[in-house]
Amino acid sequence: METKSEALFERAQKVIPGGVNSPVRAFRSVGRHPLFIERAEGQYIYDADGNRYTDYVGSWGPMILGHKAPVVQEAVLKALEGGLSFGAPTEREVLIAELITQHVPGVEMIRMVNSGTEAVMSAVRAARGFTGRSKIIKFEGCYHGHSDGMLVKAGSGVMTAGIPDSLGVPGGCAADTLTAVYNDLDSVEQLFQQHRGDVAAVILEPVAANMGVVLPKEGFLQKLRNMCDTNGALLIFDEVITGFRLAFGGAQEYFGVQADLVTYGKIIGGGMPVGAYGGRREIMETVAPLGGVYQAGTLSGNPVAMAAGLAQLRFLLDNPQVYGQIEQSCAYLVEGLQKAAAEAEVPLTVHQIGSLACLFFTGSPVDDYGSAKSSDTKRFARYFNAMLTRGHYFAPSQFEAIFLGYAHTKEDLDRTIQDARGVMKTI
Numbered sequence: 001m002e003t004k005s006e007a008l009f010e011r012a013q014k015v016i017p018g019g020v021n022s023p024v025r026a027f028r029s030v031g032r033h034p035l036f037i038e039r040a041e042g043q044y045i046y047d048a049d050g051n052r053y054t055d056y057v058g059s060w061g062p063m064i065l066g067h068k069a070p071v072v073q074e075a076v077l078k079a080l081e082g083g084l085s086f087g088a089p090t091e092r093e094v095l096i097a098e099l100i101t102q103h104v105p106g107v108e109m110i111r112m113v114n115s116g117t118e119a120v121m122s123a124v125r126a127a128r129g130f131t132g133r134s135k136i137i138k139f140e141g142c143y144h145g146h147s148d149g150m151l152v153k154a155g156s157g158v159m160t161a162g163i164p165d166s167l168g169v170p171g172g173c174a175a176d177t178l179t180a181v182y183n184d185l186d187s188v189e190q191l192f193q194q195h196r197g198d199v200a201a202v203i204l205e206p207v208a209a210n211m212g213v214v215l216p217k218e219g220f221l222q223k224l225r226n227m228c229d230t231n232g233a234l235l236i237f238d239e240v241i242t243g244f245r246l247a248f249g250g251a252q253e254y255f256g257v258q259a260d261l262v263t264y265g266k267i268i269g270g271g272m273p274v275g276a277y278g279g280r281r282e283i284m285e286t287v288a289p290l291g292g293v294y295q296a297g298t299l300s301g302n303p304v305a306m307a308a309g310l311a312q313l314r315f316l317l318d319n320p321q322v323y324g325q326i327e328q329s330c331a332y333l334v335e336g337l338q339k340a341a342a343e344a345e346v347p348l349t350v351h352q353i354g355s356l357a358c359l360f361f362t363g364s365p366v367d368d369y370g371s372a373k374s375s376d377t378k379r380f381a382r383y384f385n386a387m388l389t390r391g392h393y394f395a396p397s398q399f400e401a402i403f404l405g406y407a408h409t410k411e412d413l414d415r416t417i418q419d420a421r422g423v424m425k426t427i
C-alpha cells in the first residue's frame with residue numbers, strides 16, 4: 001500500500017521541480033522517495049505516516065539543541081505576539097550583533113541576511129569591494145550556497161548529483177572563481193602566482209562538511225592565513241556549518257585561526273531562515289549605507305528569526321557543557337558504527353570532529369574532493385536505506401555530514417549502533 005510520504009511525493013513532483021524545494025531532499029542518490037516530515041520533537045522526527053526516526057540531520061545543523069528546544073520555542077512564541085515583520089530595525093538585531101561580536105574572535109561587525117547563500121554572496125562582494133580585486137579562490141567540494149560564482153566544483157547536492165558546474169551560470173560569473181584542492185597548499189600557491197595581485201579572497205569551509213566531512217590537515221588553515229597575508233588577499237571562513245557548533249566561536253576558536261570575514265547560516269536562526277556575515281570593522285564598513293558595497297534585504301533581521309537565534313545562542317553561551325556533551329555523543333556513535341563495520345569487514349574511513357562526523361564507504365584516506373568521490377556510494381545507499389527502515393534518519397547522501405545534538409541520549413545512540421551491527425553485515 002502506498003504510504004502518505006509516497007502519495008505526497010507524487011503530488012509534489014507535479015508542481016515542484018523534483019518534488020522538493022532543495023535537491024538533496026529528493027533522496028535521488030539513495031534511490032527512494034523522500035520522507036515527508038510532519039513534526040519533530042527533541043532528537044526525533046515523525047513522518048506523515050506517523051513513523052518516528054532518530055534524527056542525525058537536525059535540519060542540516062541548526063537544531064543543535066534538538067527540535068522544539070523549550071528555550072527557543074518560548075522565545076519564538078513570545079516574539080510572534082509582537083508581529084511578524086516590520087522592515088525596520090529592532091532591539092533584538094542589536095542584541096544578537098552585540099552577543100556575536102563580543103564572543104566570536106575577529107567579528108567586529110556583523111550583518112544579518114536570510115540564508116547561508118546570501119551570507120557568502122555578500123561576504124564575497126564585500127571582499128571584492130574592499131580589496132578592489134576580482135578573483136576568488138575556492139576549494140573543490142566546498143559548498144558555499146548557490147550564488148552564481150560559487151557553483152563551481154561545489155559540494156553538497158551538486159556533488160551528489162554529479163553536476164560539476166551549474167547550467168545557467170554565465171561564463172563571466174564563473175571566470176573569476178578559481179578552484180584549488182582542499183588540503184593542498186601548493187594548489188593555492190600556484191593560483192596566487194598565476195593571478196598575482198588579482199585575488200580578492202580565499203574562501204573555504206574550515207572543516208569541509210559538504211563532501212562528507214573532510215578535516216583540515218595540521219597547519220593547513222594557519223598556512224592559508226599566512227598565504228593570504230603575503231598576497232594581500234582576505235581569508236573568508238564559511239562557518240555556515242561549523243559556526244557555533246565546533247565551539248561558540250566556531251572553527252576560528254577551535255583552530256585558533258582568525259579569518260577576515262566569516263559567514264554564518266541556519267544555526268544562528270535556531271531553525272528560522274537566517275544567515276549573517278561579519279568580520280573586521282574596516283571591511284564591514286565598506287557595506288552600505290556606510291560604504292559603496294551594496295547589500296540589502298526586506299526580511300533581514302526578521303524579529304521572529306532574531307528571537308529564535310538569540311535564544312539559541314544565549315543558551316549555548318550560558319551552557320558550554322553542550323559542546324563537550326555533543327562531541328562525546330558523536331565520538332561514541334562513530335566508534336560504535338566503526339566497530340559494526342569492522343565486524344562485518346566493511347571498509348570504512350571515519351571522520352569526526354566535535355559533533356560532526358562522516359562514514360566514508362572506502363578503506364582509503366579521504367582528504368579532498370577526489371578521494372571523497374572514491375567512496376562506494378552504492379554501498380552508502382544500501383546502508384542509508386537499511387538504517388532508515390530501522391528508524392535512523394541520516395543525511396541521504398555520502399557527501400553530507402552526520403549532526404549530533406544536545407537532545408540525543410545514550411539509549412538513542414546504542415539503538416543506532418545495535419541496528420548498524422546487523423545492517424553492516426547485509427550491505
Ligand SMILES: Cc1ncc(COP(=O)(O)O)c(C=O)c1O
Nearest residue numbers: 115116117143144145240241265
Ligand atoms: C558551508 C555552507 N555554506 C553555505 C550554505 C548555504 O546555505 P543556505 O542553504 O542556507 O543558503 C550551506 C548549506 O546549505 C553550507 O553548508
Ligand SMILES: N[C@H](C=O)CCC(=O)O
Nearest residue numbers: 022023024060156157210
Ligand atoms: N549540505 C546542505 C547544507 O549544508 C544541504 C541542505 C540543502 O541543500 O538543502
